[in-house]
Amino acid sequence: MEFFYIFLSFALGGILKGATGAGAPIVAVPIITLFYDVPTAVTIFVIPNLLSNLWQVWAYRRDQLPPALSYRLAGTGLVGAAIGTVMLAYLPTDFLTMMVGVLVVAYIGFRLAKPDWKLEYAAALRIVLPVGTVAGVLQGAVGISAPVSLTFLNAMKPERRQFIATISLFFISMAAAQLPVMIGFGLMTMERFWISCLALVPLMAFMPLGALIARYVPRGVFDKIILVMLGFIAVQLIADVIAGG
Numbered sequence: 001m002e003f004f005y006i007f008l009s010f011a012l013g014g015i016l017k018g019a020t021g022a023g024a025p026i027v028a029v030p031i032i033t034l035f036y037d038v039p040t041a042v043t044i045f046v047i048p049n050l051l052s053n054l055w056q057v058w059a060y061r062r063d064q065l066p067p068a069l070s071y072r073l074a075g076t077g078l079v080g081a082a083i084g085t086v087m088l089a090y091l092p093t094d095f096l097t098m099m100v101g102v103l104v105v106a107y108i109g110f111r112l113a114k115p116d117w118k119l120e121y122a123a124a125l126r127i128v129l130p131v132g133t134v135a136g137v138l139q140g141a142v143g144i145s146a147p148v149s150l151t152f153l154n155a156m157k158p159e160r161r162q163f164i165a166t167i168s169l170f171f172i173s174m175a176a177a178q179l180p181v182m183i184g185f186g187l188m189t190m191e192r193f194w195i196s197c198l199a200l201v202p203l204m205a206f207m208p209l210g211a212l213i214a215r216y217v218p219r220g221v222f223d224k225i226i227l228v229m230l231g232f233i234a235v236q237l238i239a240d241v242i243a244g245g
Helices: 002-020 024-035 038-059 067-090 093-113 121-142 146-155 160-184 190-216 219-244
Strands: none
Touching (some): 002 038, 002 190, 002 219, 024 038, 024 146, 024 219, 038 067, 038 093, 038 121, 038 160, 038 190, 067 160, 093 146, 121 160
């Protein structure tokens, strides 16, 4: 039954990724954490994250934002993800679970409070190095960088194709750092590796459905549905940690 929830989490992640070009971890990681733990959730997401974003980078290869921003974001994300993965190997599970719940709440709060916030390119270029590093650390430690990475990039208001190309490169760089560190620290077991490989199937299979939904369902309505679902998941994660403590 638990494998069904892994399938469901990646299917929902695929729908969100197909509709928006990103965001699969913000759905998949919390759901998997509910039934397993944070290390399992983060580890089995690495292969689907790497391969699905490789495909998107190739498909949107002519739409990258200027290298001064996109390469710096990806490079610092790589460094941050390596640091975060070491944290994942050592930090207590309850602490990591609470971090996932709190980050999801923070993401929801910012989306609701600042839906139209605009970040000028010059300002983004000045802060991209710390933003990429912090987002990478969060991705490595708890599998969710969206409160920083997606908020940062969305605030620049790029065209959809530019957004997908740039965020996909960022996710590739983080996954490339996570995988060898996970292997080195014993987080990526053979069982998790095969589950991670199989999880690519529902993620990729449901991305076209997300793209279809994006054509017919208003973006605002779709976003609200996702935020409500994430709210329930975040509350459950935080409540489980408190109850267990």
